[in-house]
Amino acid sequence: MTALLRITPQLLTLAALMAMVTLFFPGFLKIEFVDGRLVGPVMDILKRGAPVGLLAVGMTLVIATRGIDLSVGTVVAITGAVTAWAITNGYGLGGALVLALAAGAVAGIWNGCLVAIAGIQPIVATLILMTSGRGIAQLVTEGRILTFSHDGLAFFGSGDLLGIPVPALIWLATAIGVTLLMRRTALGLLVEAVGVNRAASALAGVNATVLLIAVYVASGLCAALAGIIATADIRGADANNAGLWLELDAILAVVIGGNSLLGGRFSIAAALLGALIIQTIDTGILLAGFPSEYNLVIKAALVLVILVLQSPNLAGHWYALRRTFGRQPAATTATAKGAKQ
């Protein structure tokens, strides 16, 4: 019940956005069953939102420890390149997936060690890989766009299972899996404790160093999954453009999800709704038929509105406003509120 209450603002925002897009594009909510698969704008959002959704899962954990992982977009490029390289060099599907995940884990260990052991501030520590990582990806692809044709791998980008796009299934499964791992074990509590007060947690016996490295590894693994999907989707690895600026969308998703950048309490579900909100904006702008040069401006405006509406400061102002104007009879206010909804 409290969990539902926690994500209510995000659910309302998403619903409002979807209603708005439907106004511009009446067929938005239509889902059809064609050739054994579900198709429609909503399915498209679930599929296209997969990379940011996956990154947001890992990013939520990192942010909960009062950190930030700027390198995830680059890790998408590295792991995508590793996937394509492995498949073109005959390591097979299994080999490619394992190598990609391993690359993501190594990136996470690197970040985690810089933060937890070397004590570098997370924003600086992950900036190192963010800037150098694209070079690494280019070395893997030898500067080319590495294309491949492998139906097994392509399945992860454009395939369907039970009529649902595979990328959507992967991020849903990851999100549910990680949420269960956090909430059914004590990991969630320990992550939150380290995020709020690392020194006190360590003195209470929490293995803060290992926990910090682990969340960066989780973020790296999520980025690896996103990298596999991105590469499989276009059947090629583009070291320069894969995952470009996705880290910023992922951070935005976490923030729209109401998670504090100061660490502590976190909600993966809310961050995922944040990712869906971002993807709905992206897709919605295209569907609504605005000239493409307006896209970024409209997106920025919508994000601004969402964040301002969620601001706790503003909640205080609303309260003050309501108190100032709330002198009128209670019945009027109630009907006014009812009418708005």
Add this chain to the structure above:
Amino acid sequence: MLLTIRSLTKTFPGTRALDGVDFDLAAGEIHALLGENGAGKSTLIKCLTGAYARDAGKISLDGQTVSPKSTSEAQELGIGTVYQEVNLLANLTVAQNLTFGREPTRFGMVDGRAQRQQAEAMLEGYGLDIDVSRDLSTYSVAVRQIVAIARAVALSGKVLILDEPTASLDSREVETLFGVMRKLRDQGMGMIFVSHFLDQVFSLTDRVTVLRNGRKITTERTADLDRVRLIEHMLGHTLENEVAGHRKADHGLPRSELLRFEDFGRRGHIEPFNLSVGEGEVLGLAGLLGSGRTESAELMFGVASAHSGSAQDKSGAIDLSSPRAAIAAGFGFAPEERKADGIVADLSVRENIALAMQARRGWARPISRSEQTRLAQDYIARLDIRTSGPDQVVGDLSGGNQQKVVLARWLAMNPRFLILDEPTRGIDVGAHAEILRLIDEVTKEGMSILVISSELDELIAVANRVIVVRDRRHVAELTGSEITTETIVRAIAAPEQGEDAA
């Protein structure tokens, strides 16, 4: 009256922090505000300084009704505040701190020379001979305290609130501070003084107001009040048994040895020391701030690892290389800096109490929510933690209650050796006595405790043995009837005698 408060009320979810409180402050008066933790002192102050908006009641200053909405607004009205943790910027110079926010400018740039002159003028009459162009961090807490007062007086000038200003000062520094306060009183300033040190209240203040559970209990002239009655007002019941003296009886008992530290030390922290800890024994660690008390404790708990020596129990050597290892060996540590190292402020009372236990069990074996709640409720009742429930955020509790939460965390672990670094600092009389009683109770069950404290009375009351630390060296060990204020002070102060005793 300079400041009048009438039926001030402030409610928080689950608690009524202030309930129709009246308070008067005359010009040229030092008025003590006393009460246990959670009595409403901080809330009252925060309502005065604009940090909280009051729910009901009236505050008037010089006959004008005021409702400050922020600290800066309160300052402009004439109400200044100095806190225990000085809220100045230690990395700026004294002059920058004093003129912060209203720096004298020339052609739009800060005029350094005018700034220094202005700062020196502000400090005039406080008896400080300091270089205002040096960083504030180069001066002692007492100097910083006085700088903070000078700033508050210059900014506000009518009412000065001092919230636990003496908590981290030594007695000489306290005297300097009191000199400044008396001078300000003679100049017609009204001061509200919050302190847990009753001696200071009696020696300094003109009147005393006692709050309890959000209500005003009494306001009396300090001269007409005796100490026992004051404590009774604060606690709401008569003091049953003075804690002092209760332990003397079992000093001579032979104890089986629980732990032994041999040649245990770390360069730059504490010289190697030998220490034997008996079962159910209370060890006191006395010494000045920075003498190596906390360093000894941190070494024993693995916060810093030892360079030399070893720790042993009956079954052999113990690994104390990290807090986790020390906890596994049955150690516990409630650190001195409660806010920075003790509580996890944003989490609930329940989670804070369960944290150490959860860390020991490992992440894969969670303590269920109902178990956590039961644990929390148990300790809330046992330690009388004032909270609206197990799910209240710890950061919202008063200092003494936060300390009890940290204690509960360790008691729940049932350690064999518990280190308490300044367990009663900044805690009122009631909680103070409760914590000492608690130490007594758990040691009867066989737990051994090391108490570090600056309050010698406290050590004399609870400790079976007192170790004196000076200049990062354990210099003396006092047992039984040797433990008196005089012997401890002598050991701390006089090098030759201390060396003999060691």
